[in-house]
Amino acid sequence: xxxxxxxxxxxxxxxxxxxxxxxxxxxxxxxxxxxxxxxxxxxxxxxxxxxxxxxxxxxxxxxxxxxxxxxxxxxxxxxxxxxxxxxxxxxxxxxxxxxxxxxxxxxxxxxxxxxxxxxxxxxxxxxxxxxxxxxxxxxxxxxxxxxxxxxxxxxxxxxxxxxxxxxxxxxxxxxxxxxxxxxxxxxxxxxxxxxxxxxxxxxxxxxxxxxxxxxxxxxxxxxxxxxxxxxxxxxxxxxxxxxxxxxxxxxxxxxxxxxxxxxxxxxxxxxxxxxxxxxxxxxxxxxxxxxxxxxxxxxxxxxxxxxxxxxxxxxxxxxxxxxxxxxxxxxxxxxxxxxxxxxxxxxxxxxxxxxxxxxxxxxxxxxxxxxxxxxxxxxxxxxxxxxxxxxxxxxxxxx
Amino acid sequence: xxxxxxxxxxxxxxxxxxxxxxxxxxxxxxxxxxxxxxxxxxxxxxxxxxxxxxxxxxxxxxxxxxxxxxxxxxxxxxxxxxxxxxxxxxxxxxxxxxxxxxxxxxxxxxxxxxxxxxxxxxxxxxxxxxxxxxxxxxxxxxxxxxxxxxxxxxxxxxxxxxxxxxxxxxxxxxxxxxxxxxxxxxxxxxxxxxxxxxxxxxxxxxxxxxxxxxxxxxxxxxxxxxxxxxxxxxxxxxxxxxxxxxxxxxxxxxxxxxxxxxxxxxxxxxxxxxxxxxxxxxxxxxxxxxxxxxxxxxxxxxxxxxxxxxxxxxxxxxxxxxxxxxxxxxxxxxxxxxxxxxxxxxxxxxxxxxxxxxxxxxxxxxxxxxxxxxxxxxxxxxxxxxxxxxxxxxxxxxx
Numbered sequence: 001x002x003x004x005x006x007x008x009x010x011x012x013x014x015x016x017x018x019x020x021x022x023x024x025x026x027x028x029x030x031x032x033x034x035x036x037x038x039x040x041x042x043x044x045x046x047x048x049x050x051x052x053x054x055x056x057x058x059x060x061x062x063x064x065x066x067x068x069x070x071x072x073x074x075x076x077x078x079x080x081x082x083x084x085x086x087x088x089x090x091x092x093x094x095x096x097x098x099x100x101x102x103x104x105x106x107x108x109x110x111x112x113x114x115x116x117x118x119x120x121x122x123x124x125x126x127x128x129x130x131x132x133x134x135x136x137x138x139x140x141x142x143x144x145x146x147x148x149x150x151x152x153x154x155x156x157x158x159x160x161x162x163x164x165x166x167x168x169x170x171x172x173x174x175x176x177x178x179x180x181x182x183x184x185x186x187x188x189x190x191x192x193x194x195x196x197x198x199x200x201x202x203x204x205x206x207x208x209x210x211x212x213x214x215x216x217x218x219x220x221x222x223x224x225x226x227x228x229x230x231x232x233x234x235x236x237x238x239x240x241x242x243x244x245x246x247x248x249x250x251x252x253x254x255x256x257x258x259x260x261x262x263x264x265x266x267x268x269x270x271x272x273x274x275x276x277x278x279x280x281x282x283x284x285x286x287x288x289x290x291x292x293x294x295x296x297x298x299x300x301x302x303x304x305x306x307x308x309x310x311x312x313x314x315x316x317x318x319x320x321x322x323x324x325x326x327x328x329x330x331x332x333x334x335x336x337x338x339x340x341x342x343x344x345x346x347x348x349x350x351x352x353x354x355x356x357x358x359x360x361x362x363x364x365x366x367x368x369x370x371x372x373x374x375x376x377x378x379x380x381x382x383x384x385x386x387x388x389x390x391x392x393x394x395x396x397x398x399x
Numbered sequence: 400x401x402x403x404x405x406x407x408x409x410x411x412x413x414x415x416x417x418x419x420x421x422x423x424x425x426x427x428x429x430x431x432x433x434x435x436x437x438x439x440x441x442x443x444x445x446x447x448x449x450x451x452x453x454x455x456x457x458x459x460x461x462x463x464x465x466x467x468x469x470x471x472x473x474x475x476x477x478x479x480x481x482x483x484x485x486x487x488x489x490x491x492x493x494x495x496x497x498x499x500x501x502x503x504x505x506x507x508x509x510x511x512x513x514x515x516x517x518x519x520x521x522x523x524x525x526x527x528x529x530x531x532x533x534x535x536x537x538x539x540x541x542x543x544x545x546x547x548x549x550x551x552x553x554x555x556x557x558x559x560x561x562x563x564x565x566x567x568x569x570x571x572x573x574x575x576x577x578x579x580x581x582x583x584x585x586x587x588x589x590x591x592x593x594x595x596x597x598x599x600x601x602x603x604x605x606x607x608x609x610x611x612x613x614x615x616x617x618x619x620x621x622x623x624x625x626x627x628x629x630x631x632x633x634x635x636x637x638x639x640x641x642x643x644x645x646x647x648x649x650x651x652x653x654x655x656x657x658x659x660x661x662x663x664x665x666x667x668x669x670x671x672x673x674x675x676x677x678x679x680x681x682x683x684x685x686x687x688x689x690x691x692x693x694x695x696x697x698x699x700x701x702x703x704x705x706x707x708x709x710x711x712x713x714x715x716x717x718x719x720x721x722x723x724x725x726x727x728x729x730x731x732x733x734x735x736x737x738x739x740x741x742x743x744x745x746x747x748x749x750x751x752x753x754x755x756x757x758x759x760x761x762x763x764x765x766x767x768x769x770x771x772x773x774x775x776x777x778x779x780x781x782x783x784x785x786x787x788x789x790x791x792x793x794x795x796x797x798x
Binding site for chain 2: 012014016019020021022023025028032035036037039040041043044045046047048049052078079080081082084085089110111114115118210215216217218232233234235236237244245246247248249250251315318319321322325326327328329330
């Protein structure tokens with residue numbers, strides 16, 4: 001997406017859709033009446049309260065249909081982080097009597113990793129499934145880690161960093177009938193893959209509104225009927241007692257509109273993004289020596305291009321690209337201001353210095369061919385420049 | 400506020416500002432660019448990420464100034480409920496070694512009462528300060544409940560139901576130097592009273608964005624420097640580690656604009672609301688026999704009129720007023736679809752049937768004199784009609 005700004009001398013090229021997405025203007029339009037006119041509290045007994053409640057329940061039905069769930073299985077939260085908190089901590093605390101063993105993968109979003117550490121501190125045992133070179137979780141390894149006291153398995157639908165897709169349906173199938181709840185963080189995948197909680201045998205699924213071009217500050221936790229959770233947010237008892245706090249009706253209506261648009265446009269849009277993305281990957285690998293694609297060559301999100309360049313520091317590359325107007329990332333969105341190497345890349349078997357040399361370019365709804373062409377010009381130039389500045393590179397990789 | 404709606408044959412009169420407020424159109428305007436253009440993640444390293452971070456930090460400074468705090472003492476949450484959760488549970492769990500006794504008042508919002516029950520289940524002891532007939536907390540009673548193992552006192556700035564103001568500064572003063580943290584839920588008061596964490600000796604204060612005509616789904620917890628909390632939302636470590644989850648920059652900018660407007664207009668607006676509110680109270684009490692004002696006659700929020708009518712069911716009254724286009728409430732916003740009597744009114748010494756006969760009319764920024772005139776016509780007519788239908792009223796209260 002190119003955005004014009006008076007303080008900028010040229011439009012910026014935004015290739016960081018994994019970190020944040022614009023709200024679709026059609027979603028903003030759908031939300032507007034709910035800020036100023038249809039603003040009532042859905043708990044109120046009067047006409048305007050009923051209208052707010054109807055708008056909210058209609059949105060709940062739309063979002064339920066988007067993932068093949070029932071409306072009463074949709075819990076609105078403040079975002080994907082809260083959904084992950086409610087899924088893991090809410091389920092673990094409530095089901096402790098059944099066992100205290102939890103399985104996650106090494107690919108998970110930082111919030112799942114930090115929740116796992118929190119649960120370990122609180123007496124749970126967590127097994128972490130290792131990844132193959134492409135960042136994939138092998139379902140057989142999930143099966144091997146399951147024990148009698150396993151209560152929960154959480155594997156993300158796709159990596160939010162390297163874009164690798166996970167075999168969610170296969171994991172869901174092998175967990176069937178074992179009395180183990182299956183959770184997936186679908187945030188990285190939700191705008192790109194068709195979601196179906198029945199097909200994948202999911203019990204819990206985290207969604208974010210922004211990742212389908214809805215407003216920030218809203219998420220969903222899908223909770224299969226009969227899956228017991230302890231609420232984490234205590235108060236007025238909204239959302240069936242699972243999530244207190246007056247509901248954010250404007251954002252809920254916005255997310256519902258975003259789901260409708262995604263449902264109509266996803267297939268065509270994914271094909272468009274894949275073509276652009278492939279042009280980007282092929283162009284970079286062809287023009288930059290010692291460049292490599294992180295993640296799986298084909299089983300990856302259609303919008304994800306994740307490179308590493310021998311002898312390059314990812315942060316320096318992102319800052320150099322920034323000077324050229326390219327908005328890019330290294331590592332995961334949430335920790336991109338920390339300078340830790342990506343845990344996912346390390347889990348794929350990369351050395352620290354290799355993981356540090358990574359560049360994540362993610363495309364989205366407003367990415368145009370000229371954005372890709374701009375990146376294809378800027379990236380090789382920036383890599384060349386950084387390597388020229390680095391005596392280390394010349395020593396280590398003689399041409 | 401009168402809202403036009405194609406399905407309605409006349410404009411509705413909204414007198415339920417306590418339950419929900421419209422977003423000020425000036426706030427919507429301030430938010431709009433952050434949905435579609437300035438949407439980046441403030442954690443991103445690129446230009447647009449920096450611009451988002453700068454917008455967020457500028458908003459944090461504005462909101463800090465609004466309550467006379469420092470920017471680093473402002474933690475953004477998903478709303479007042481989460482702020483209350485982080486204040487009470489986050490403080491109690493972190494400071495358990497210092498003691499396990501907590502003091503709240505009987506006036507508190509339902510979320511504080513439910514959090515107190517949650518803490519009791521987890522081994523804390525909670526004392527509840529009783530109220531006088533007007534719903535006031537006596538500072539001497541707070542002092543009398545303090546023990547060596549008291550770690551936290553939480554008293555709301557004003558009742559979200561009956562509008563009674565609490566002696567927050569006096570309580571803050573008497574807690575000085577005792578090593579006890581002082582929390583106030585300022586949500587009911589924040590658009591009507593000047594806030595100052597230094598004047599009131601506050602350590603923790605919960606705010607909601609919507610209650611100053613900002614967007615829903617955003618709140619603030621003021622945390623005085625040096626007050627240690629355990630985070631409740633675990634993830635990427637945003638907000639100094641106290642509240643994970645990508646920040647909702649558009650809403651944060653909106654709340655900041657709302658605080659600016661409130662700062663400029665509050666005094667004049669409160670005088671305007673008080674005049675309208677007094678006209679409403681005097682008119683109802685003068686025209687409806689056996690009508691009473693709940694809460695304090697003068698130490699009350701300028702927008703709050705809270706009545707009880709002998710022999711009347713509040714729910715029936717709200718529904719009859721609804722037929723006349725008046726949007727009103729009985730009891731507190733959050734539990735208004737439950738049929739429990741208000742805990743605050745019971746704590747003021749009312750009988751269950753008295754508490755059930757209550758009507759809460761709350762005014763706000765878009766309330767016009769004609770809204771008050773409409774209520775002054777509709778309320779006496781509705782009460783008369785309900786009393787005519789009730790043989791009980793005639794028997795119990797012979798004229």
